[in-house]
Amino acid sequence: MTSLTVRNISKSFGNYTALDNINIEAKSGEFLVLLGPSGCGKSTLLNMIAGLEKVPEGQVLIGDEVVNELDPKDRDIAMVFQSYALYPSMTVRQNMSFGMRVRKVPAAEQKVAIDRVSKILQLDQMLDRRPSQLSGGQRQRVAMGRALVRDPKIFLFDEPLSNLDAKLRVEMRTEIKKLHRKLGVTIVYVTHDQIEAMTLATKVVVMRQARIQQIGTPQEIYDRPENLYVAGFIGSPPMNLIPGILSETNGVVSVNLVSEGGTIAVPLGPVTAAQRPFIGKPIIFGARPETITEAGMLHEGAVPFEFEGKIEVVEPTGSDNLVIIQLGGREAIARLRPGAGVVGNKMLLSIDTKRALLFDPATEQRIG
Numbered sequence: 001m002t003s004l005t006v007r008n009i010s011k012s013f014g015n016y017t018a019l020d021n022i023n024i025e026a027k028s029g030e031f032l033v034l035l036g037p038s039g040c041g042k043s044t045l046l047n048m049i050a051g052l053e054k055v056p057e058g059q060v061l062i063g064d065e066v067v068n069e070l071d072p073k074d075r076d077i078a079m080v081f082q083s084y085a086l087y088p089s090m091t092v093r094q095n096m097s098f099g100m101r102v103r104k105v106p107a108a109e110q111k112v113a114i115d116r117v118s119k120i121l122q123l124d125q126m127l128d129r130r131p132s133q134l135s136g137g138q139r140q141r142v143a144m145g146r147a148l149v150r151d152p153k154i155f156l157f158d159e160p161l162s163n164l165d166a167k168l169r170v171e172m173r174t175e176i177k178k179l180h181r182k183l184g185v186t187i188v189y190v191t192h193d194q195i196e197a198m199t200l201a202t203k204v205v206v207m208r209q210a211r212i213q214q215i216g217t218p219q220e221i222y223d224r225p226e227n228l229y230v231a232g233f234i235g236s237p238p239m240n241l242i243p244g245i246l247s248e249t250n251g252v253v254s255v256n257l258v259s260e261g262g263t264i265a266v267p268l269g270p271v272t273a274a275q276r277p278f279i280g281k282p283i284i285f286g287a288r289p290e291t292i293t294e295a296g297m298l299h300e301g302a303v304p305f306e307f308e309g310k311i312e313v314v315e316p317t318g319s320d321n322l323v324i325i326q327l328g329g330r331e332a333i334a335r336l337r338p339g340a341g342v343v344g345n346k347m348l349l350s351i352d353t354k355r356a357l358l359f360d361p362a363t364e365q366r367i368g
Helices: 042-050 092-102 107-120 136-148 166-183 194-200 218-223 228-233
Strands: 004-013 016-026 031-035 057-062 077-080 154-158 186-191 203-208 211-216 240-249 252-259 262-270 282-287 292-294 304-310 313-316 321-327 330-336 346-352 357-359
Touching: 004 042, 016 042, 016 211, 031 042, 031 194, 042 077, 042 154, 042 186, 077 136, 092 107, 092 136, 107 136, 107 166, 136 166, 166 194, 186 194, 194 218, 203 218, 203 228, 211 218, 211 228, 228 240, 228 357, 240 330, 252 282, 252 321, 262 304, 304 321
Parallel strands: 031 186, 031 203, 077 154, 154 186, 292 330
Antiparallel strands: 004 016, 004 057, 203 211, 240 252, 240 282, 252 262, 282 357, 292 346, 304 346, 313 321, 321 330
16 A cells, blocks of 8 residues: 655646645545545646646655656556546456556466456456446446556546446445455545545545645534635535624623524634634624524534524425525525424524534634
8 A cells, every 4th residue: 555645736727727736645545535626626636646747846756756757657556537438349358457468467467356356346247248238337347447457556536426327326436435445545536526525535635726725534524614615515405604793791602693583692602712803793604404403303412502493495305304594694504304394484493503613704714
């Protein structure tokens, strides 16, 4: 297993900045996901790691070796693309062994590698089929198998599931996760799908407009987003972000959320050093939908604040009901029990203030 380090990398195309001072470390055996919208620079970065793009500024290290000047074939990496890129006239066996044949690996070694990988990917009964005889998920497994037989130091995945339907994406996510657990290899995976990132990664790099917004475990990024962009990008539905005014009474800080029905003062506990400079000033109050639910239904350890909310929209999902309410003059999403909430009715709701977050509207950074 091998680590990957990206150090002070920047890249521009004319006046367009594709990457701006990127620093990332993937430890040996980590599953690192580069997450962000189209155009944020994640695929450019992956191509630079692979050697498909030049590195004009900064360094890429595989293990302890700087590989900036090495050709892709000399970096000992394997890449799985969005398109399967399989040869239609070749069988699964021939597609998987193609790279080894080019490198003149002995036939006996090829057979051992193909037998091992085809069992891992459950392709051993399909080795004599051609790509046209396979489903989309099976083709993607063949593409993965072609990379796996090389036994490289690092695997690079460039949005490998985006061509699959929703059901297959779920199945392939499971396959990739099992594969990582079984092999313990270092993987760098590019996606714009936050569900893929949250379910697959051991470490997520959230990118936006050529810059890194936050690096952390999926749970860290979900629970403690560094800024408004990450808070709104991660989570489905995303975090409720509501403007308010911070106030303090007898050492207790509250967020005052103003709406047509009056002001709701949500107490947050003793004022902290990070909060004190914002007393009397506008802030953004952040609460995940699952932290707003029916009164009395929050999990053990929550610090509830109860208020009355009018249900404007109900979206049943089967496992729960998502409802839209008015909070602080903005629409907010709450997560209720299946069947709970009637459009037009008011009901007593509760916010878990322990999990609420505050953001500075000027810098968009989290407060504290």
